[in-house]
Amino acid sequence: MRYGVIGLGAIAPFFLEAIERCPDSTLAAVCDLDPAKTEALAKEGTAAFTDYRQLLAADVCDAVIITLPNHVHAEAAIAALDAGVAVCCEKPLAITSVDANRMAEAAERNGKTLFTAFHRRYNRHLIALREALPEDRSQITKLTVRYHENILEHIGGDGWYLDPERCGGGCLIDNGPNALDMAHALVGGLSLVGARLGDVRSGIEYVAELDLVSHDGVPVRVELDWALTTGETKDVVAELADGSVLRADMLEGFTAFKSSLQHEYDGILADFRDQVAARRTVCGTGVEIVGLVEDAYAAGREESGRRRSKLPARTKAVRLLFHTSENRGMSLSQWGTRCIPAGQIHELVTTTDRPRAAGDRIDAVGFLGFVEFQEGTVIALGDEVRLADDRLIGTVAGFDECHFPNHYNIVIASDRLWTATSAGLEPGDDIRFVEG
Missing domain, CATH: 3.30.360.10 (Dihydrodipicolinate Reductase; domain 2)
Structure with missing residues (x-):
């Protein structure tokens, strides 16, 4: 069986190694948007492409293994099936049932195998x-x-x-x-x-x-x-x-780390080859x-x-801030929640960056100011931050501790950099934290 691997991300190496170990199997082609990922394999004689449609048109594969991001599984698999090529697709088969059914219909229409890789x-x-x-x-x-x-x-x-x-x-x-x-x-x-x-x-x-x-x-x-x-x-x-x-x-x-995957991906390829040999179309679950x-x-x-798990938390603006920065150098802390007693004062900072993991740098920021919490609460990732007129500022992305223990910077992910000016804030105005 001549395989093509479409997408050379984190999962692809397990398939590539399994192909090497599998008898009567050849890595015929690879495809990735980044040519640097295909370069080493191309030097070994494997055909290399940056567009999976070119790979399919080259007619060098009996089957393709799709390890692309989930949202493009359907379009790549349907194109391969319509080209008369069997498909082994990383899980999930698709994001929606509509797309999964379209893929199944393409397999039936072309009499080719559609197989999901549940390792x-x-x-x-x-x-x-x-x-x-x-x-x-x-x-x-x-x-x-x-x-x-x-x-x-x-x-x-x-x-x-x-x-x-x-x-x-x-x-x-x-x-x-x-x-x-x-x-x-x-x-x-x-x-x-x-x-x-x-x-x-x-x-x-x-x-x-x-x-x-x-x-x-x-x-x-x-x-x-x-x-x-x-x-x-x-x-x-x-x-x-x-x-x-x-x-x-x-x-x-x-x-x-991940050493169990070796025998599991061998199992995927063995089962896939059996399904292709038996001329089955839509396989498995x-x-x-x-x-x-x-x-x-x-x-x-x-x-x-x-269901709501907590009450909204009310705060009052006690000190307004009006500036922005494109190189602030804050760092997301490891904490996803913080317990805040009534009367504590913390700083509200908006960002258009998208910090997700502890240590992620936060540079593009807009400063709303300092607020006093009117009752004890738990602030958590995803909480909505709303002004008194219910305008949404953004959602809590986490906390920065550069001024702790004096106060936390509560980092708010937003589509723009808000300041007290753009929010129209006055001292004493209400700002609410609502469970997202």
């Missing part, structure tokens, strides 16, 4: 757990899948993971598909019962909890977390009717998982809109 289903510990579970799945009283990590340790230089327009969301659409497919591999088809999203930063959820039920009635809990300080947890716990507990730790025995993730986002947002 965890090939993990040896998950396979052992599946074999150890009772054949009568009604004997499973609960299945819990945990997928916890620090996303910044996993994305390499691929900043698109933290862009909700390109990724489609946060941990739910990134880790959720793998976790859901793991559950599916153990107990079969799933239906969503409820979902909760939390720790929202710049429109991206870093925590999600899903409750589901299998078609055989097994309760399933999926817990996702992108915000561990360090380390990771990837495991499954099955509780049985006889009181026993079975567990699979995906990382057990794999001491090096890819389309179904896109629908579950879509349903979970809808349920989670409905739950968030219906």
Whole structure:
């Protein structure tokens, strides 16, 4: 099989190495917008492209592996299928069910394989757990899948993971598909019962909890977390009717970072080759998982809109500021929340930068001034900052501690640099923090 790899980001090396290890497989072509990423492979005789349409037109591949940002999976996969090329696509298959179904239709129309790369289903510990579970799945009283990590340790230089327009969301659409497919591999088809999203930063959820039920009635809990300080947890716990507990730790025995992925990506390619050889078209759970993730986002947002976890916090402007800076050199602290007692005074700073991680530099800033909190509260990432007339200044991006312990700079992400002048503030005016 002659493979083309489209997109040479953080995931691509695992596919490239698996192709090298796979018998009767050849890396025929690579494609990336950045020629520097394809240069070394081109020197080894692999065809190199900066446009996947040129790669498809060259007719050098039997199959392509798509590791592009999520929002372009559909257009690249459909183009490949229409060109008569089989497709192995990184999860999620697509951001929306509409696009996933369009991809499936293209596979059926052309009689070519569309395959979603859920690598965890090939993990040896998950396979052992599946074999150890009772054949009568009604004997499973609960299945819990945990997928916890620090996303910044996993994305390499691929900043698109933290862009909700390109990724489609946060941990739910990134880790959720793998976790859901793991559950599916153990107990079969799933239906969503409820979902909760939390720790929202710049429109991206870093925590999600899903409750589901299998078609055989097994309760399933999926817990996702992108915000561990360090380390990771990837495991499954099955509780049985006889009181026993079975567990699979995906990382057990794999001491090096991401070392479990080697045998999992070998499993992807072996399964993909089998599906192509059998002339199957739409394979696995890819389309179904896109629908579950879509349903979970809808349920989670409905739950968030219906329930509030805290009261709005009122502040009064006690000292106004009127200047901006393009090179302020603030630094985002590690804290996502701060408890603030009534009577404390802190500074409000707006920014058009997009700081997300601890230590990110904040240069473009506008200063609103100092405010006194009228009641005790917890200020959290994503809180909306509104003026007395309900105009939205922006959302809390975090805190800068350059003046601590005198006060925090509360950093507000906005589409422009607000000052007391542009906000029309007067001393004594109200500014509110409202849960986002």
